[in-house]
Amino acid sequence: xxxxxxxxxxxxxxxxxxxxxxxxxxxxxxxxxxxxxxxxxxxxxxxxxxxxxxxxxxxxxxxxxxxxxxxxxxxxxxxxxxxxxxxxxxxxxxxxxxxxxxxxxxxxxxxxxxxxxxxxxxxxxxxxxxxxxxxxxxxxxxxxxxxxxxxxxxxxxxxxxxxxxxxxxxxxxxxxxxxxxxxxxxxxxxxxxxxxxxxxxxxxxxxxxxxxxxxxxxxxxxxxxxxxxxxxxxxxxxxxxxxxxxxxxxxxxxxxxxxxxxxxxxxxxxxxxxxxxxxxxxxxxxxxxxxxxxxxxxxxxxxxxxxxxxxxxxxxxxxxx
Amino acid sequence: xxxxxxxxxxxxxxxxxxxxxxxxxxxxxxxxxxxxxxxxxxxxxxxxxxxxxxxxxxxxxxxxxxxxxxxxxxxxxxxxxxxxxxxxxxxxxxxxxxxxxxxxxxxxxxxxxxxxxxxxxxxxxxxxxxxxxxxxxxxxxxxxxxxxxxxxxxxxxxxxxxxxxxxxxxxxxxxxxxxxxxxxxxxxxxxxxxxxxxxxxxxxxxxxxxxxxxxxxxxxxxxxxxxxxxxxxxxxxxxxxxxxx
Numbered sequence: 110x111x112x113x114x115x116x117x118x119x120x121x122x123x124x125x126x127x128x129x130x131x132x133x134x135x136x137x138x139x140x141x142x143x144x145x146x147x148x149x150x151x152x153x154x155x156x157x158x159x160x161x162x163x164x165x166x167x168x169x170x171x172x173x174x175x176x177x178x179x180x181x182x183x184x185x186x187x188x189x190x191x192x193x194x195x196x197x198x199x200x201x202x203x204x205x206x207x208x209x210x211x212x213x214x215x216x217x218x219x220x221x222x223x224x225x226x227x228x229x230x231x232x233x234x235x236x237x238x239x240x241x242x243x244x245x246x247x248x249x250x251x252x253x254x255x256x257x258x259x260x261x262x263x264x265x266x267x268x269x270x271x272x273x274x275x276x277x278x279x280x281x282x283x284x285x286x287x288x289x290x291x292x293x294x295x296x297x298x299x300x301x302x303x304x305x306x307x308x309x310x311x312x313x314x315x316x317x318x319x320x321x322x323x324x325x326x327x328x329x330x331x332x333x334x335x336x337x338x339x340x341x342x343x344x345x346x347x348x349x350x351x352x353x354x355x356x357x358x359x360x361x362x363x364x365x366x367x368x369x370x371x372x373x374x375x376x377x378x379x380x381x382x383x384x385x386x387x388x389x390x391x392x393x394x395x396x397x398x399x400x401x402x403x404x405x406x407x408x409x410x411x412x413x414x415x416x417x418x419x420x421x422x423x424x425x426x427x428x429x430x
Numbered sequence: 431x432x433x434x435x436x437x438x439x440x441x442x443x444x445x446x447x448x449x450x451x452x453x454x455x456x457x458x459x460x461x462x463x464x465x466x467x468x469x470x471x472x473x474x475x476x477x478x479x480x481x482x483x484x485x486x487x488x489x490x491x492x493x494x495x496x497x498x499x500x501x502x503x504x505x506x507x508x509x510x511x512x513x514x515x516x517x518x519x520x521x522x523x524x525x526x527x528x529x530x531x532x533x534x535x536x537x538x539x540x541x542x543x544x545x546x547x548x549x550x551x552x553x554x555x556x557x558x559x560x561x562x563x564x565x566x567x568x569x570x571x572x573x574x575x576x577x578x579x580x581x582x583x584x585x586x587x588x589x590x591x592x593x594x595x596x597x598x599x600x601x602x603x604x605x606x607x608x609x610x611x612x613x614x615x616x617x618x619x620x621x622x623x624x625x626x627x628x629x630x631x632x633x634x635x636x637x638x639x640x641x642x643x644x645x646x647x648x649x650x651x652x653x654x655x656x657x658x659x660x661x662x663x664x665x666x667x668x669x670x671x672x673x674x675x
Contacts, residue, residue, distance in 0.1 A: 298533050298540030305530050308519040315479060317505035317534030317591060326539070 124375065128285055136274045144273050150385035151280045152342045155287045157365040157377035159334035164363075165372030166295055167327050168307035170227040173234020174335055174362055177207045179354020180237065181336030182343030186253040189344075194259040196270065200340050207336025208329050215328040219321050222310070234359055242351050252350025256343060276345060283341060284378070287334055291374050294330065303327055307372075364402075368409050370416030379417055432457045432595050432625045433478070438487030438497075440477055447473045449649040450487070455595065460626045462636045465646035471629045472514060474646070475597050478627075479511040480504040492594065505534065510593035512584045514600040514629070520573035524564050527572050527583055529555045531590035555590070562586035562616065578609035582616065589620070596620070598628045602635055614638050637661070
């Protein structure tokens with residue numbers, strides 16, 4: 110087991126370095142517009158990682174993952190507009206509500222597998238979309254507009270979040286903590302059972318594991334993480350609307366995960382940053398930039414089954430270690 | 431008796447695959463189930479291990495009724511099985527295949543622990559690996575093992591959950607002579623440590639290891655007894671063994 114540990118710690122050191130570099134240097138040199146693109150990219154990265162947790166490790170495909178992203182956004186929006194103007198409260202409530210919703214979807218859908226599970230999550234996603242679309246209290250098709258941006262209390266400081274660079278540091282910290290959490294989960298005995306389920310789900314019950322419990326727990330963790338990233342996304346844009354929970358976004362995040370490298374955690378994060386930056390740049394030059402996204406996606410699926418991260422590391426799938 | 435099966439019936443589409451079957455396995459016993467293809471042997475294993483639920487009758491394991499329980503609960507009670515068609519974790523290492531099975535007997539989900547910190551399974555895993563002769567191959571990806579080694583890993587996974595009763599479904603399926611012989615030795619080594627119920631076509635293995643043999647035909651018990659009795663039974667000879675051996 111020795112060499113694996115060393116390779117893993119090497120990766121971690123590399124990641125630490127990159128994160129520190131970003132935090133200290135990058136926003137200082139970039140125009141504000143690019144810092145804003147960076148924030149969006151990093152939020153998408155955590156969202157994509159939350160999907161990778163269930164898709165890449167437990168082998169559960171969710172076609173309605175944007176529902177959690179949107180629910181998180183709405184939860185934070187309602188909280189800071191109408192309940193208490195605190196970012197922490199908004200984030201906690203977003204996590205709790207999206208986790209609760211993940212539990213509900215999980216408990217209903219978990220008796221099915223593969224494509225049937227995926228279709229059920231798609232239906233749940235559409236259901237939430239329709240409900241919110243037709244609820245005037247949630248702004249209907251306009252969404253919630255004009256979210257306040259309260260200061261973030263951290264230890265003894267009050268951080269001004271209207272400052273884009275502060276928001277950037279906050280997003281980086283969130284992404285880093287989320288990554289550590291996911292890493293911890295997939296490297297735990299719990300995570301090993303997920304990998305076993307991904308490899309051969311039929312055998313796992315005969316080892317004494319109740320696969321449904323494992324699936325529901327990972328689905329809740331994933332849903333909560335998607336919810337919190339959605340909450341931060343809405344906070345940043347100061348509005349939340351139904352485009353944040355529709356199928357297009359669910360589809361996009363699946364593409365990001367596959368582009369970046371399924372079952373690698375870091376891969377989908379890179380995929381998200383890559384795609385967000387690419388789309389931002391190319392969409393200002395020509396309209397049909399998604400044609401190229403589509404073509405790249407097809408090429409990656411055919412020639413790079415392990416995604417961008419697989420190309421960079423030529424590494425085996427995490428579950429093969 | 432460690433396992434008692436009382437007039438169990440299982441039908442698929444109205445057709446009884448197991449029909450009012452009753453038999454038992456004693457503590458410490460090695461019992462074999464033989465019978466022609468389609469006799470219902472694997473269905474019987476699926477019923478005992480919880481993959482299927484019987485339509486009628488009772489399955490009692492260590493005094494507790496287990497029909498209707500899910501496979502994971504039955505496994506935790508101490509009843510493990512192997513599969514006829516190799517059913518291992520092809521993409522995981524040999525070590526991890528065994529370690530997971532040991533982990534399956536702990537109650538904790540272990541979400542906050544690190545696999546590398548919980549070295550408690552390390553020793554046990556090594557012990558099982560040595561027992562099934564795969565100690566040298568523990569770092570290999572299971573899917574890259576030879577067929578014979580994969581079959582031994584299959585048995586090892588079942589054994590690693592430290593069962594009271596081990597169900598082996600054709601442990602020598604697809605093996606050559608020397609691999610078969612190694613498997614017979616392996617199974618003989620478990621004698622006294624665990625009760626076993628074995629489905630097997632290899633009559634040499636059956637006669638070499640069994641205390642008792644049950645013969646199944648069309649989902650019913652044709653005959654039961656020690657190897658000598660079964661070998662001399664006229665009905666068995668006609669139905670399964672063909673000519674005298």
